[in-house]
Amino acid sequence: MITHLKDRQYYIDLYDHSTVDDARRNIKYYDKFFDEFQKKLPTDETIEKPGNALILNVYYMQSVGMELLNRYENRDDSVDEWISSDELRDRRISNARLAKEPNCQYCDKNGLRIINKSLTHRRVNGVYNNHEEVLFMLHCPHCDKNNAFWEDGTVWKPNPTLCPKCNGQMAHKTKEYKKSVDFLYTCPLCHHSYKEKLDFKDKKEAVDPNYGKDRAHYCLLDKEFRDHLFGMRQTINDMAELGKEFEEKAENKHIYDAIDEIKKPKIAELVEILRPVLEKSGYVDFNLEKPEIGKDVIVGFSCLDSKSDRNDYDSKKTLQKLIRKELDDTNWRLMSDGVSYRLGCLSGRLRAYEREEDLKRLVMQNKNLTKNYKNLDSKNKSTNNIIKDKDGNEIIL
Numbered sequence: 001m002i003t004h005l006k007d008r009q010y011y012i013d014l015y016d017h018s019t020v021d022d023a024r025r026n027i028k029y030y031d032k033f034f035d036e037f038q039k040k041l042p043t044d045e046t047i048e049k050p051g052n053a054l055i056l057n058v059y060y061m062q063s064v065g066m067e068l069l070n071r072y073e074n075r076d077d078s079v080d081e082w083i084s085s086d087e088l089r090d091r092r093i094s095n096a097r098l099a100k101e102p103n104c105q106y107c108d109k110n111g112l113r114i115i116n117k118s119l120t121h122r123r124v125n126g127v128y129n130n131h132e133e134v135l136f137m138l139h140c141p142h143c144d145k146n147n148a149f150w151e152d153g154t155v156w157k158p159n160p161t162l163c164p165k166c167n168g169q170m171a172h173k174t175k176e177y178k179k180s181v182d183f184l185y186t187c188p189l190c191h192h193s194y195k196e197k198l199d200f201k202d203k204k205e206a207v208d209p210n211y212g213k214d215r216a217h218y219c220l221l222d223k224e225f226r227d228h229l230f231g232m233r234q235t236i237n238d239m240a241e242l243g244k245e246f247e248e249k250a251e252n253k254h255i256y257d258a259i260d261e262i263k264k265p266k267i268a269e270l271v272e273i274l275r276p277v278l279e280k281s282g283y284v285d286f287n288l289e290k291p292e293i294g295k296d297v298i299v300g301f302s303c304l305d306s307k308s309d310r311n312d313y314d315s316k317k318t319l320q321k322l323i324r325k326e327l328d329d330t331n332w333r334l335m336s337d338g339v340s341y342r343l344g345c346l347s348g349r350l351r352a353y354e355r356e357e358d359l360k361r362l363v364m365q366n367k368n369l370t371k372n373y374k375n376l377d378s379k380n381k382s383t384n385n386i387i388k389d390k391d392g393n394e395i396i397l
Helices: 008-040 050-097 212-216 222-250 253-261 267-280 312-326 356-365
Strands: 115-123 126-140 146-150 171-177 180-186 191-197 283-288 297-305 332-342 345-352 385-390 394-396
Touching: 008 050, 008 115, 050 115, 050 126, 050 222, 222 253, 253 356, 267 283, 267 297, 267 312, 297 312, 297 394, 312 332
Parallel strands: none
Antiparallel strands: 115 126, 126 146, 171 180, 180 191, 283 297, 297 345, 332 345, 385 394
């Protein structure tokens, strides 16, 4: 019975072989880029110049380094997945049972003995199924011939071998040896025949003198080189984020200019800003409470409505409108819980916005501050610092 599961080292070796093969292919793109880049350098520049070294490092990471790190980080998970898959396949073979006891296809007698079980794809109408099925090989003790049946009891039918001369279906005989099998094919129509040999001898793979060195390098077994690549990736990611930040600020310059124009009065200045305006509208004794200092600065306030003919609804709405208008060009806002009213005494809370993202949101919500909005012309974007990787994708430096 075929067993798919191997020891863990087998899968590690298989994974590492693939890593090395891929890296050897990819490094050729980097070497080509390096040579072409070096040829284009001015005579007074060296490859070690910081700007040149940066370009080469970015290209190396895009063409080779990122994939090496990805392979390194996914190595254990991939090996575990392969092992689980082969364990599942072996378990499926082990648990497989024939739906019914078949008779020999040649002598029609029963009592066949299972000599092998394997997973393979069934061919139906010339097309192989995507999923694997268990195929049983049975030996007939009566006629000494082998039979093959699928798990559901269906007879396995081999693909016919067609004669290269007349296209007729050829008959064949096999002769088994310890480490090989000979096949003799004969056409019953035109009598054309030929032999084929299936060799089971262990084939020695050609020794790769550089594999050990390349495996240590490309599979990142060398901690110093591995840490270097992780550091380069972090640097490139930081540069990319910084680049996005610069690009976003350039495209939204009008917003950041407006942020700089926002007034940011101190807590004590709020009284000077609001009290005169409120007194003109009949709100007296405006005072601030002790501020709450946390993620944001929140300050409670209170005042009295001196107009006896103003009802509570109008009193609240008028006060809210006055405060919002007066603080419109500042970083202070009346909080969403609004203003409370009891017997002519009004109270509420003010919040200060200090973080850039919060100030940006205030500006974008304020039509007066964003009325000069203009989209940047895409043609003004610089393309001087763009190179292409091995797949033709642009790398913006």
